[in-house]
Amino acid sequence: MIDKRTLEKYPKLVKLVNWINENRKKSIVAFVLLLVYYFSLPRTLFEEPFSTVIESSEGDLLAAKIARDGQWRFPEQDSIPDKFKQCLIYFEDEYFPYHFGFNPVAMVKAIQQNRSAGKVVRGGSTITQQVIRLARKNKKRTYFEKGVEIILATRLEFRHSKERILELYAAHAPFGGNVVGLEMAAWRYFGVQPHQLSWAESATLAVLPNAPRLIYPGKNQQKLLQKRNALLKKLRDHGVIDAMTYELSLQEPLPQKPYLLPQIAPHLLEKVALQQEGQKIRTTVELSLQNRINQIVRQYHSQYSQNEVHNMAVLVIDVKNRNIISYVGNSPTDVLHDKDVDIITAPRSTGSVLKPLLYASMLDEGELLPNTLVADIPTQISGYSPQNFNLTFDGAVPAQRALSRSLNIPSVLMLQEHGVHKFYETLRQFKLKNINKHPDHYGLSLILGGAESNLWDLCKTYANLTATLNHHVKTFGHYREKEFAELNYQKDFKQDFGDEVKEKPILGAGAIYLTYNAMKEVNRPEADEAWRFYDSSLEIAWKTGTSFGNRDAWAIGTNSDYVVGIWVGNASGEGRPELTGIDSAAPILFDVFNLLPRKRWFKTPSYDLETAECCTLSGHLAQDNCPKTKQLIPKNGKKTKVCPYHQLIHLDASEQFRVNSSCENVEKMVSKSWFVLPPVMEWYYKNLHINYKTLPPFRNDCQGMQLSRMGFIYPKGNSKIYLTKNFEGKIQPVVLKVAHSNRDYKLFWYIDNEYKGTTQTFHEMPVVVPTGKHLITVVDEKGNEIKQFVEIVND
Numbered sequence: 159m160i161d162k163r164t165l166e167k168y169p170k171l172v173k174l175v176n177w178i179n180e181n182r183k184k185s186i187v188a189f190v191l192l193l194v195y196y197f198s199l200p201r202t203l204f205e206e207p208f209s210t211v212i213e214s215s216e217g218d219l220l221a222a223k224i225a226r227d228g229q230w231r232f233p234e235q236d237s238i239p240d241k242f243k244q245c246l247i248y249f250e251d252e253y254f255p256y257h258f259g260f261n262p263v264a265m266v267k268a269i270q271q272n273r274s275a276g277k278v279v280r281g282g283s284t285i286t287q288q289v290i291r292l293a294r295k296n297k298k299r300t301y302f303e304k305g306v307e308i309i310l311a312t313r314l315e316f317r318h319s320k321e322r323i324l325e326l327y328a329a330h331a332p333f334g335g336n337v338v339g340l341e342m343a344a345w346r347y348f349g350v351q352p353h354q355l356s357w358a359e360s361a362t363l364a365v366l367p368n369a370p371r372l373i374y375p376g377k378n379q380q381k382l383l384q385k386r387n388a389l390l391k392k393l394r395d396h397g398v399i400d401a402m403t404y405e406l407s408l409q410e411p412l413p414q415k416p417y418l419l420p421q422i423a424p425h426l427l428e429k430v431a432l433q434q435e436g437q438k439i440r441t442t443v444e445l446s447l448q449n450r451i452n453q454i455v456r457q458y459h460s461q462y463s464q465n466e467v468h469n470m471a472v473l474v475i476d477v478k479n480r481n482i483i484s485y486v487g488n489s490p491t492d493v494l495h496d497k498d499v500d501i502i503t504a505p506r507s508t509g510s511v512l513k514p515l516l517y518a519s520m521l522d523e524g525e526l527l528p529n530t531l532v533a534d535i536p537t538q539i540s541g542y543s544p545q546n547f548n549l550t551f552d553g554a555v556p557a558q559r560a561l562s563r564s565l566n567i568p569s570v571l572m573l574q575e576h577g578v579h580k581f582y583e584t585l586r587q588f589k590l591k592n593i594n595k596h597p598d599h600y601g602l603s604l605i606l607g608g609a610e611s612n613l614w615d616l617c618k619t620y621a622n623l624t625a626t627l628n629h630h631v632k633t634f635g636h637y638r639e640k641e642f643a644e645l646n647y648q649k650d651f652k653q654d655f656g657d658e659v660k661e662k663p664i665l666g667a668g669a670i671y672l673t674y675n676a677m678k679e680v681n682r683p684e685a686d687e688a689w690r691f692y693d694s695s696l697e698i699a700w701k702t703g704t705s706f707g708n709r710d711a712w713a714i715g716t717n718s719d720y721v722v723g724i725w726v727g728n729a730s731g732e733g734r735p736e737l738t739g740i741d742s743a744a745p746i747l748f749d750v751f752n753l754l755p756r757k758r759w760f761k762t763p764s765y766d767l768e769t770a771e772c773c774t775l776s777g778h779l780a781q782d783n784c785p786k787t788k789q790l791i792p793k794n795g796k797k798t799k800v801c802p803y804h805q806l807i808h809l810d811a812s813e814q815f816r817v818n819s820s821c822e823n824v825e826k827m828v829s830k831s832w833f834v835l836p837p838v839m840e841w842y843y844k845n846l847h848i849n850y851k852t853l854p855p856f857r858n859d860c861q862g863m864q865l866s867r868m869g870f871i872y873p874k875g876n877s878k879i880y881l882t883k884n885f886e887g888k889i890q891p892v893v894l895k896v897a898h899s900n901r902d903y904k905l906f907w908y909i910d911n912e913y914k915g916t917t918q919t920f921h922e923m924p925v926v927v928p929t930g931k932h933l934i935t936v937v938d939e940k941g942n943e944i945k946q947f948v949e950i951v952n953d
Contacts, residue, residue, distance in 0.1 A: 199310050199313040199317065203289070203293040204292075204293055204326075206229070206231060206338075207226040207435075208231050208232065208234075208436040209223055209231055209232055209436070210222065210223040210427065210430060210434070210438075211223075211232055211438040212426060212430055212439050212441050212443075213440045213441060214440075214443050214444065214445035215440070215441065215445075215649050218445045219420050220420060220426070220445070221421045221422060222427070228336055229338050230336055230337050230338060231329075231342065232329070232339050234325060235341060237321075238325055238328045238340060239352050239360070241355060241356075241360040243324060244398050245357075245360045245361045245389060246285070246324070246328075248392050248398070249361075249368070249389050249392075250284075250285050250364070250368070254285050254286075254320065259286045259311035259313075259315040260283075260312065286311040286323055288327060288331075289311075289314065289323055289326050290307045291307060292330045292331065294307075294310075328340040329341075331367035332370045333346070333363065333366045333367065334366060334371065334372075335370075335373075340363060343363050345417060345419055346416050346417060347359075347363070347373065347416065347417070357403055357407045358390065358407035358408070359410070361386045369382075369385070372385070390407050390408065391404070422448055422449065423441075423443055423448060425502065426441065426482075428500060430647070439648060442476070442647055442648065444484065447483055447484050447753060450753055451472050451753070454472075455490070455746075456490055458746055462726065462742065465734055465736055466732075466734055467728060467742065468491045468728055469489055469495065469726070469729045470489045470727075470746065471486060471488060471489075471502050471723075471724070471725045472485075472722070472750060473723040474722050474754075475617050477621050477625050477720060479646070480646050480653055481647070482645055482646065482647045484750075487502050488500065488729070495729070495730075499729045501725055502725075503614050504729070505592040505610040505612050506612065506710045506725065507607040507608075508610065508703060508712070509606075509607040509702075509704045509710055510566075511611075511616060511701055511702075511712045512585070513564060513569050513605060514561060514701050515585070516576060516581055517561045518665050518669045518672075519580075519584050520572060520576050521668075521672055521792050521794075522662075522792060524797030524798055527557070527777055527778065527779070527789070527791050527798055528556070528557060528558045528672050528675070529557065529559075529776075529777030529789065530776070530778055531557075532556075532557050532560050533567070534552040534842070535553060535838045535839055535842060535871065536551060536567075536872050537874075538873060538877050539574065539602060544566045544602070545566060546567055551567070552843065553838075553839045553846070554842075555568055557572070557676075558675070558676035561676045562679040564680075566606055573602055574602060578600065578601060578602060579597045582597035582600070584664065585609075587642070587664050588622075588642070588664065589642070590615045592609070592611050607703065607704075613723045614645065617645070617714065617722075617723040621645070622642040624716045624717075624718065624721060626641050626663060626665065626667060627667045627670045629641065630763050631667065631760075631763050634765060635763075635765030636658040636660065637659055637662050638655040638656050638657070638663070639659045640654060666793070667763035668766035668767040668792040669766075669792050671760055673699070674699035674760055677700055678697060678700075680700055696752065696756065697717065698715040698716060698751055699760075700713060700716070701713070702738070702739025702740045702744055704740075707733040708738065709728070709731055709737070710726075711724075711725070711727055711737050711738055711741075711743040712724065712725055712743055713739050713744045714747075715751060717751075717754075717757040718758070719755070720751075722750050722751055724743040724747045766792065767791065767793070768793060768795075769790060770796065771787070772786070772787055772788075772789045773785065773787075773801040773804065774786065775801075775803070775833050776802075776803045778801035779796070779798055780800065783801075783804040783805065784804045804833055805831070806830070807830055807853070808828070811826055811828065813854075814854060815856060816856045816860070817856070818856075818860055821860035822860075833850070834853050835850075837868050837869035837897045838870070838897040840852065841871070841897030841898075842897075855900070868897065868898050868899075868905075869897050870934075870936075870944065872893070872894065875946055876947055876948070876949075877949070878949045878951050879892055879948055879950050880951050881929070881950060881952050894907070894922070894923045894934060896917075896936050896944070898921060898938060900938075903918070904939045905918070906936070907923045907925075908936075909932055911935070929951060930949070933947055934947075
């Protein structure tokens with residue numbers, strides 16, 4: 159408090175104190191009004207949902223989905239075309255660049271004209287006021303509401319630039335029907351993007367928000383034409399357009415019927431809408447490639463639907479950045495055949511497409527070499543009997559040839575050796591998310607389509623393997639710790655592949671390279687059989703797959719830059735007899751690759767490979783008795799065993815019989831290295847390899863050396879045999895099979911020491927035996943015998 163003596167001493171201070179006391183209330187009121195004004199405008203003007211829109215990598219519209227409120231309202235643009243901007247300003251608010259939210263002169267003139275006419279003939283609202291009216295849902299026009307609009311318009315001018323206000327208007331103005339915003343209107347009425355609009359088209363759209371009902375075809379067309387032409391004349395009079403542009407613009411017709419929006423990648427649109435609804439996303443999809451692949455899919459759909467195969471999908475990946483450059487989620491079929499199902503992400507039986515991953519894993523672990531012979535014989539494992547697609551047997555086949563021919567039995571035997579659990583963990587590292595049950599659930603059928611995966615994950619896996627190989631070669635022996643990255647469909651997204659490391663991420667580059675070499679030899683579709691004879695031939699590593707019951711046909715291929723994945727079948731799961739990977743999916747694969755730039759074959763990752771001497775015939779590391787050839791093998795390849803099939807034998811001078819010291823002088827013996835397969839493998843192998851020579855018999859005068867050369871084909875040891883019935887309900891006999899190195903030998907069959915018969919040449923014995931355990935004994939005419947316990951079970 160100031161005392162009385164001080165106040166008397168300083169009269170000016172007295173006046174100041176009195177003024178403050180008098181104006182305190184006014185100051186508070188002014189401050190409160192200022193706060194009310196500042197917060198009067200909502201932070202977000204428009205709460206309406208937007209359409210979901212996807213664009214190509216070049217910025218072209220790929221597809222769009224209507225907003226939740228049933229309106230076609232594209233997300234706001236960050237700029238509007240100059241033509242539309244000029245048309246809008248000259249039609250709606252010629253003084254827009256100069257006023258601060260409202261135009262008093264225009265308002266006074268509008269009031270005078272409306273009073274004179276007795277009705278509303280002119281509006282005095284600025285563009286800024288119209289933005290406020292749109293944000294307030296076009297409330298009933300009253301003088302009070304007009305005052306609110308003016309206040310909020312001035313506040314909007316303080317918040318945003320003139321350019322931003324125009325953008326808000328262009329995004330939310332009505333253009334007739336359920337069309338909202340300039341971008342959607344440009345597509346709907348003229349089939350182009352806003353920046354492609356002509357002066358006449360821009361003028362048409364500029365006048366529409368003022369009277370959106372004029373757009374309906376055949377209705378009020380003359381009024382719309384008059385408004386458009388009047389605006390064009392105004393633009394000419396103000397020098398915005400020249401006389402020739404004006405005359406030409408007058409000749410342009412008005413829109414007659416709505417254009418359909420492009421639906422070039424509808425399934426990718428749905429995928430985006432699940433995660434980024436109401437946004438405009440610039441994707442990595444290349445428009446020209448997407449259009450051409452869509453055309454290929456349409457052609458094959460037209461062909462395959464004749465065989466009642468209605469669905470297919472195509473995915474194309476750019477390896478270097480994992481960008482999706484084409485996404486065709488389904489064929490252009492109908493609702494009855496599940497046209498809206500996105501096959502790319504749908505889990506389907508894998509067929510044989512996992513076989514290269516097993517082959518590469520075994521190479522990488524040092525369990526296999528590229529040409530190691532793998533058994534291809536009748537096989538039964540715990541009641542499971544795999545069959546090759548062509549129901550034949552090779553006896554023994556090089557591992558890489560087994561892969562290129564997609565033989566089932568060698569693959570099952572390889573998986574048995576490698577281990578189901580170990581392979582399952584590798585697949586989990588690849589992040590094949592649909593393979594999520596316990597490995598015992600799949601068993602050995604895992605390699606033949608017993609599991610499900612999807613085109614997205616499989617293409618991602620092969621893209622990551624290709625990138626691993628490319629980077630290792632490029633950096634002379636390095637890897638990246640995050641090489642196994644997710645696929646991407648958003649433009650300008652930067653993948654983080656991590657730091658360079660010496661340790662491989664999952665598989666080494668050498669194993670991947672050798673796997674791709676084997677995959678390059680896969681039998682091609684009939685129309686491309688002569689591919690090897692052309693210098694410009696398409697070199698890709700690829701693999702097909704066909705699921706059980708011909709329900710799924712796969713083809714996945716890669717070169718150094720791209721991965722292409724194809725699936726063909728019925729989304730309903732219905733199989734078709736002629737549906738196979740090689741006949742149905744592979745032709746599409748090669749048609750798509752022919753659209754992509756040709757690339758040279760992968761460079762050799764010399765830092766992860768080494769040269770070794772391998773047996774020419776068995777493919778194992780060579781022993782002393784083997785014919786040798788130099789081959790590239792992975793670093794761990796040195797861990798594999800040496801050739802078990804070559805042995806040194808002693809022959810007589812005629813080289814027709816084997817001998818030993820009991821029947822021949824050592825000096826007269828001829829020593830030779832001989833390639834000897836086990837009996838069952840030999841039985842089938844020699845039928846396909848005319849150069850294969852069976853092991854010569856011992857000469858008759860040689861004692862104690864008649865070794866057994868027999869083996870059971872069926873059944874295998876300690877297995878269960880299930881009895882079956884024919885259509886008449888009668889129990890069918892069990893057919894026992896044995897392989898013998900000498901076709902001419904007679905074999906004598908016994909079950910539980912009871913003689914059952916004799917066979918020669920083809921050693922198959924049908925028998926009917928009761929359920930229970932039985933001992934099978936087979937004796938050849940030289941007294942050699944083999945025995946096997948089996949259990950007969952009544953199915």
